[in-house]
Amino acid sequence: MSNVISASHLTLAYDRGKKEIIKDATFNIKKGDFVFITGPSGSGKSTLLKALYGQIKPIEGNLVVGGLDLTTARQRKLQDLRTHMGIIFQDYKLINEWTVAKNVVLPLMIAGYSLDVQQTQAHRLLKHVKLSEHADKYPMELSGGEQQRVGVARALSKNPVVILADEPTGNLDEYSSNVIWDLMENACQQLETTVLVVTHKIPSIFSLPYRHFIIESKGVYEVH
Amino acid sequence: MKFIKNHLMFILPLMAILLGIEFFLVFDRTTDSYERGLKEGYSMLVVAKKTMTLEELKQLNEHIDSSENIKRENIVDQIAKGISKSSAQEILQALPYFYSVRLDSYVSTSELEKIKKDLEKNKNIRNVETFGSSYSSNYRLFSFIKFTLRIFIVFMGVISLFLIIKQMEVWKYAHKERMQIMEIFGAPLMLRSGVLFKIALLDALVATIITGAFFLYLKFYWAGKSGIDIMMQNQEALFRMTDIAILLASAIAIVVFAVYTVVFSSAGGQE
Numbered sequence: 001m002s003n004v005i006s007a008s009h010l011t012l013a014y015d016r017g018k019k020e021i022i023k024d025a026t027f028n029i030k031k032g033d034f035v036f037i038t039g040p041s042g043s044g045k046s047t048l049l050k051a052l053y054g055q056i057k058p059i060e061g062n063l064v065v066g067g068l069d070l071t072t073a074r075q076r077k078l079q080d081l082r083t084h085m086g087i088i089f090q091d092y093k094l095i096n097e098w099t100v101a102k103n104v105v106l107p108l109m110i111a112g113y114s115l116d117v118q119q120t121q122a123h124r125l126l127k128h129v130k131l132s133e134h135a136d137k138y139p140m141e142l143s144g145g146e147q148q149r150v151g152v153a154r155a156l157s158k159n160p161v162v163i164l165a166d167e168p169t170g171n172l173d174e175y176s177s178n179v180i181w182d183l184m185e186n187a188c189q190q191l192e193t194t195v196l197v198v199t200h201k202i203p204s205i206f207s208l209p210y211r212h213f214i215i216e217s218k219g220v221y222e223v224h
Numbered sequence: 225m226k227f228i229k230n231h232l233m234f235i236l237p238l239m240a241i242l243l244g245i246e247f248f249l250v251f252d253r254t255t256d257s258y259e260r261g262l263k264e265g266y267s268m269l270v271v272a273k274k275t276m277t278l279e280e281l282k283q284l285n286e287h288i289d290s291s292e293n294i295k296r297e298n299i300v301d302q303i304a305k306g307i308s309k310s311s312a313q314e315i316l317q318a319l320p321y322f323y324s325v326r327l328d329s330y331v332s333t334s335e336l337e338k339i340k341k342d343l344e345k346n347k348n349i350r351n352v353e354t355f356g357s358s359y360s361s362n363y364r365l366f367s368f369i370k371f372t373l374r375i376f377i378v379f380m381g382v383i384s385l386f387l388i389i390k391q392m393e394v395w396k397y398a399h400k401e402r403m404q405i406m407e408i409f410g411a412p413l414m415l416r417s418g419v420l421f422k423i424a425l426l427d428a429l430v431a432t433i434i435t436g437a438f439f440l441y442l443k444f445y446w447a448g449k450s451g452i453d454i455m456m457q458n459q460e461a462l463f464r465m466t467d468i469a470i471l472l473a474s475a476i477a478i479v480v481f482a483v484y485t486v487v488f489s490s491a492g493g494q495e
Contacts, residue, residue, distance in 0.1 A: 053408065082410030095402045110411045 004162055004194045005029040005052065007220075009061035012044065012051050017059045021047045024061070025220035027213065031161075032192040034185075036202050039215035045198040048215065049166050052196065053085055054078040066161050083111055086155025086193075090167035092147045094139040100150050101126065101135040107158040125153040129183060145176025152183045162194040163187060169199070178205055233394065234427045235434075237387035238478060242435040242471050244377045244384070246463075249470065250439070251373055253461035255366075262366065263330045267292075270323040270343060271351040285342040287327045287335070294322035320350055330366075392482050395420060400490040417487040424483050428475035435471055439463035 005028070012022040021044035029035055039045050050056045051063060054070055063070045068081050086107070094103045101122040102109075108118050126132045129149040131142075139147050148168060155163050165184065169177035185208050188195045202212065212223040270281070270291070278291045296319045304312040327339070340352045403416045443462035447455045455462070 055408070079410040079412060082408065085410075087408060093401075093405050093408070095405055097402065106406070106411075107409050110406070110409055110415060 002031060003028045003064075004031050004033075004066060005196075006064045007061065008063075010051075010058050010063050010220075011060035012047055012056055013059050014047075014056075020218060022051075022215065022220060023218040026061075027220055027222065029194060029196065029211075031194055032188065033194050034188045034208050034210040035194075035196045035213060036210055037196060037198045037213045037215060037220075038200065038202065041200075043215040044218070045215055046166050048220070049164050049196065049198050052162075052164055053082055053087055083107060083158065084161045086158070086160035086163040088148070088151050088155045088163065088165035088168045090170040092139070092144075092151045094147055094150055094154075096139050099136050099138060100131065100142070103139065103150055104153045104157055106154055107160075111158060121157055125157055128156070129153045130179075143176075145172050145179065148172060148176065148180055149183070152180060156183075156187055156191075159191055160193060162196065165195065165197045167198055167200070169203070177203065181206060230394075230398075231423075231427055231430070233391045234388065234424065234482075235431045237384040237391065238427060238431040238475060239435055240384035240387075241381050241478065242431055242475060243438070244381045245474055246435060246439055246467060246471060248374070248377050249467055250462055251370075251377075254458045255370055257458055257461060259330045259366070263327060266330075266355075267324045267326045268336075268340075268355065269353040270325050270349060271353075272321045272323065273348050273350055275321055276323065276348060281323070281325060281343070284346055285339045287329065287331055287339055288325055289328040290326045292324045292326075294324055296321065332367075333364075388478065388482060392486050395482075396486045396490055399486065403487065403490045413487060417483055420483045420486060421479075424479040425476070428472070428479045432468070432472045432475050436463070436468050439467070 007028075008026050010022060010025045011020060013020045025048075037045050037048065047056060051058060051070065052065055054065075054073065058071050061071070066081055066084060068077055070078070073081070095106070098106075101119075104125050105113075105118040105122045108121055113121075122135065123132070126135050129152060131146060131149055131153070134142060134146065139150065142150065148171075151168070155165075163184065168184070169180050172180065181203050184195055184197070185206070187193050188208060202210075214221050214223055270276075275293075276291075278288075281288045281291050296316055299319060299322070300312055300316045304315050307315075331339070336354050340354050343349050343352045399420055402419075406416045440463055443459060447459045447462055450456065
């Protein structure tokens with residue numbers, strides 16, 4: 001199967017290269033892989049994820065995502081790539097002045113889908129994450145777990161090639177966390193979406209086969 | 225209430241800038257016509273040994289616009305009452321030629337001095353009287369009023385620009401998160417800034433309409449009854465329909481500048 005993500009001797013740094021976070025990392029991730037990335041706090045897990053959606057540019061090596069070389073990609077191409085990604089954040093990053101339904105269809109709105117399609121998709125996705133009755137509410141009216149389900153629905157709305165999740169259950173209780181893992185497992189299994197999750201701990205209830213990378217001392221290592 | 229306040233915080237300084245622009249336009253038109261009046265009311269006297277054509281005078285200085293020959297017979301008639309015809313004829317022959325000379329613009333006093341010197345360089349010109357003292361006081365008063373009003377308008381514009389920048393910071397704070405989230409999901413610049421553009425363009429339109437309405441009121445109701453000569457005489461210059469286009473274009477230019485400043489300073493971009 002083809003690689004969705006391919007990193008070769010990748011080095012990521014802040015402060016114009018002065019503060020190296022990840023050094024000389026090489027790994028490949030294929031279509032349909034479910035990948036956990038773990039590591040101690042401050043090891044560079046979120047930095048790697050930011051690099052994958054083009055927020056941070058590698059200072060050395062190559063990083064290719066969905067066929068686009070992020071070391072040389074222009075802003076326009078990066079924007080295009082992001083429309084094929086689903087991104088989930090620990091702090092949800094929902095737009096508080098928009099309704100839940102409007103938040104869910106943000107990627108469709110960006111892609112220029114008609115209002116009819118957006119409404120149909122919002123209805124379907126909210127039903128999928130069991131939030132149909134909250135469609136017209138605003139994010140602040142929902143609990144943390146419900147907000148993260150909105151975040152997952154948004155990430156799934158355009159059938160993304162890859163889902164990147166940064167500590168998606170970091171702020172949630174056990175029940176809400178299990179719901180989120182369940183939704184992500186389904187996405188990977190049914191849609192063959194590649195999923196990369198940055199987390200402190202791999203959930204014990206997880207039932208799908210997965211790959212596990214650890215970030216330690218600036219290196220990215222796969223655990224077999 | 226918050227909605228109205230947010231709009232007013234942008235509309236009011238924008239209106240101040242538009243008022244400044246419109247005052248500038250009106251003042252320029254009014255002073256132009258006043259300047260024309262001063263120019264037309266002013267002439268210098270040239271005394272020449274022999275007749276001089278306008279072209280000859282124009283060659284001496286480019287500011288000379290027209291000249292009028294003062295008939296020597298009229299002068300003789302005034303000064304030679306009761307004397308014989310032959311004596312009057314002798315006086316007439318001895319008299320130099322007088323010309324009332326008008327200029328093409330209302331020049332400064334130093335320029336006036338230069339014109340005088342240029343004319344006096346010609347060997348046929350015996351004397352030039354510029355009536356410099358009254359000209360100078362008029363010119364200085366006129367220049368002073370023009371200068372202070374322009375300074376006031378510029379000052380008002382700068383203060384208003386600061387208020388707009390302040391409001392841009394409020395916008396930035398209010399819209400930053402939404403624009404950053406949209407950017408992460410790949411929204412192009414125009415989509416990210418769409419909401420801001422709609423708000424700002426609406427404000428620009430409102431500010432233009434209010435400013436235009438204010439000047440239309442001044443033109444059609446206030447100026448005629450004001451009792452101020454310069455206003456009553458220049459009522460037509462108070463507001464022209466082309467001013468609407470100038471005000472709207474200025475308001476839109478300010479809005480585009482304001483919105484793009486917010487959008488670019490809110491962008492996450494690449495680290």
